[in-house]
Amino acid sequence: MRIVIIGGGPGGYEAALVAAEHGADVTLISREGLGGNSVLWDCVPSKALIVSAEAMGWMQSAKRLGVRLEGGHDLATRTEIDMNAVMDRVQGLAFNQSADISKKVGRTGVEIIEAEARLLDPQTVEVEHRGGRSYRVSADIVLIATGSNPRTLPGCEPDGDRVFTSRELYDLRELPERLIVIGSGATGAEYAHAFARFGSEVHLISSRDQILPSEDPDAAAVIEDSFERWGMVIHRRKRAADIERGADGVRVETTEGEWVEGTHALFCIGQIPASGGLGLAAAGVHVTDRDAIPVDGVSRTNVPTVYAAGDVTGSMMLASTAAMQGRNAMWHALGQAVTPFRDDAVAKCIFTEPEVATVGMTAEDIAQSQVPVRTVSLPIARNPRAKMRELSEGFIKLHAMAGSGLVLGGAVVSAQASDLIAPVSVAVHNRLSVQQLAYAFTVYPSISGSLQEAARQLMDRA
Numbered sequence: 001m002r003i004v005i006i007g008g009g010p011g012g013y014e015a016a017l018v019a020a021e022h023g024a025d026v027t028l029i030s031r032e033g034l035g036g037n038s039v040l041w042d043c044v045p046s047k048a049l050i051v052s053a054e055a056m057g058w059m060q061s062a063k064r065l066g067v068r069l070e071g072g073h074d075l076a077t078r079t080e081i082d083m084n085a086v087m088d089r090v091q092g093l094a095f096n097q098s099a100d101i102s103k104k105v106g107r108t109g110v111e112i113i114e115a116e117a118r119l120l121d122p123q124t125v126e127v128e129h130r131g132g133r134s135y136r137v138s139a140d141i142v143l144i145a146t147g148s149n150p151r152t153l154p155g156c157e158p159d160g161d162r163v164f165t166s167r168e169l170y171d172l173r174e175l176p177e178r179l180i181v182i183g184s185g186a187t188g189a190e191y192a193h194a195f196a197r198f199g200s201e202v203h204l205i206s207s208r209d210q211i212l213p214s215e216d217p218d219a220a221a222v223i224e225d226s227f228e229r230w231g232m233v234i235h236r237r238k239r240a241a242d243i244e245r246g247a248d249g250v251r252v253e254t255t256e257g258e259w260v261e262g263t264h265a266l267f268c269i270g271q272i273p274a275s276g277g278l279g280l281a282a283a284g285v286h287v288t289d290r291d292a293i294p295v296d297g298v299s300r301t302n303v304p305t306v307y308a309a310g311d312v313t314g315s316m317m318l319a320s321t322a323a324m325q326g327r328n329a330m331w332h333a334l335g336q337a338v339t340p341f342r343d344d345a346v347a348k349c350i351f352t353e354p355e356v357a358t359v360g361m362t363a364e365d366i367a368q369s370q371v372p373v374r375t376v377s378l379p380i381a382r383n384p385r386a387k388m389r390e391l392s393e394g395f396i397k398l399h400a401m402a403g404s405g406l407v408l409g410g411a412v413v414s415a416q417a418s419d420l421i422a423p424v425s426v427a428v429h430n431r432l433s434v435q436q437l438a439y440a441f442t443v444y445p446s447i448s449g450s451l452q453e454a455a456r457q458l459m460d461r462a
């Protein structure tokens with residue numbers, strides 16, 4: 001079977017690995033290095049940047065932990081951020097990760113082409129190289145995994161000098177004195193956290209009453225508290241309407257007619273599926289009015305030979321879901337057994353301090369559900385390991401079905417929540433019960449001990 005994949009992010013390259021493993025003849029066309037936006041501009045660099053922010057956080061607690069500089073000086077008062085070094089490391093890491101992925105994919109025999117691609121019909125792809133040279137390749141199956149692009153406001157395009165999106169951010173070589181972060185979803189919260197830790201004065205423009213509007217409200221409240229304790233100014237229920245650039249800074253006008261002044265502004269107001277210029281109309285592929293390509297649980301579009309995966313489908317925009325949709329597409333196209341995509345079992349994490357990781361049913365789902373649900377929430381501050389690590393903010397929350405005790409979801413708000421959520425994710429995915437979670441050993445002392453305790457308390461209440 002001849003497969004052509006357009007887009008080399010997690011949706012595209014994970015699909016290529018699966019298809020090659022099953023003996024398909026695979027061509028992967030992407031305009032940038034493999035790993036796509038995920039590795040080059042989004043997940044990998046932002047999380048690498050946040051590690052430097054975490055290091056700044058440790059400096060703040062050093063004195064309390066009895067760690068100080070020679071002569072008794074407090075590390076917190078003698079620490080500053082070297083943006084050049086931070087950005088060099090972040091970019092180096094992203095490019096190396098992309099190179100590692102290219103090697104891994106290349107070793108499987110996949111043909112990798114760095115070029116622009118678009119459909120001429122449902123089984124023909126036009127490849128256009130940078131110099132303008134173009135040719136056609138034919139395919140039994142085409143997978144579209146072209147990702148998404150950051151949304152900005154009309155007339156306020158980023159200039160990489162004062163106004164940024166995640167794409168230009170890594171060219172920033174000096175710490176912004178006063179950074180206006182526009183949008184308080186995952187992207188806005190993560191960057192606001194990092195730059196506040198680095199020492200910028202951060203103004204977060206949040207369109208809602210609470211930041212992180214799609215997260216557990218208790219978790220969002222913890223993050224808001226932590227942000228404000230750090231001196232961040234949250235402009236609630238405000239939307240950016242316009243940006244004025246001056247010689248020394250920027251002014252963001254809100255739809256309420258107020259001005260927020262800063263030295264730099266960063267757009268974090270969502271991502272738009274990258275479905276333009278792909279020849280989708282010529283191929284008969286449906287696109288929604290929000291530029292997304294709708295797919296079913298095995299990543300099929302309305303055209304039998306065309307599949308789509310990742311951000312371009314407009315569903316949960318995560319690297320992990322993109323990868324799963326890409327693999328599903330290939331398993332299905334190649335006649336392998338495939339479990340349709342389950343959006344009720346997706347684990348995700350916002351990398352703030354503390355981190356916010358969730359899986360399965362949310363507080364909102366529970367409020368709307370007809371199923372009787374029991375919830376236990378334990379504060380992190382009572383966990384012995386957390387006390388040793390000076391972690392006082394956050395909680396571990398588990399939701400289970402009354403009667404059967406089936407684990408339906410959970411939230412972990414803690415340092416390393418991105419890892420701590422894994423057992424809850426296994427439980428939700430495999431429909432395990434709180435009994436099964438409670439009887440499994442955890443290490444003493446460990447934060448995951450609180451997960452086991454929450455499961456035990458739910459056993460008693462089921």
Ligand SMILES: Cc1cc2nc3c(=O)[nH]c(=O)nc-3n(C[C@H](O)[C@H](O)[C@H](O)COP(=O)(O)OP(=O)(O)OC[C@H]3O[C@@H](n4cnc5c(N)ncnc54)[C@H](O)[C@@H]3O)c2cc1C
Pocket residue numbers: 006007008009010011012029030031032033035036037038039041042043044046047115116117118145146147148166187271274277278309310311312316317318319320321322323
């Ligand atoms: C700042 C930020 C941080 C994030 N952090 C996380 C995180 O921590 N964890 C997480 O799970 N998700 C995170 N995400 C979301 C994640 O980055 C995306 O969900 C993921 O990148 C989607 O992967 P994809 O395969 O759909 O496409 P992408 O990673 O967007 O890759 C698509 C590739 O296709 C190329 N392409 C597009 N059109 C064409 C064409 N016509 N021809 C050839 N090539 C083309 C693009 O240039 C790109 O290289 C983050 C997003 C942002 C914005």
Ligand SMILES: NC(=O)c1ccc[n+]([C@@H]2O[C@H](COP(=O)([O-])OP(=O)(O)OC[C@H]3O[C@@H](n4cnc5c(N)ncnc54)[C@H](O)[C@@H]3O)[C@@H](O)[C@H]2O)c1
Pocket residue numbers: 182183184185186187188190205206207213238239240241268269270271316317318348349350351
């Ligand atoms: N750690 C992670 O997994 C991670 C990190 C970053 C992004 N992502 C994913 O990437 C995608 C994009 O994230 P995002 O945070 O950019 O988008 P988002 O759509 O999740 O949040 C954008 C926020 O900006 C607000 N907004 C829109 N216009 C505005 C305006 N003019 N002024 C002020 N606020 C405005 C929206 O109401 C929304 O709350 C999401 O699917 C997210 O899950 C994931």
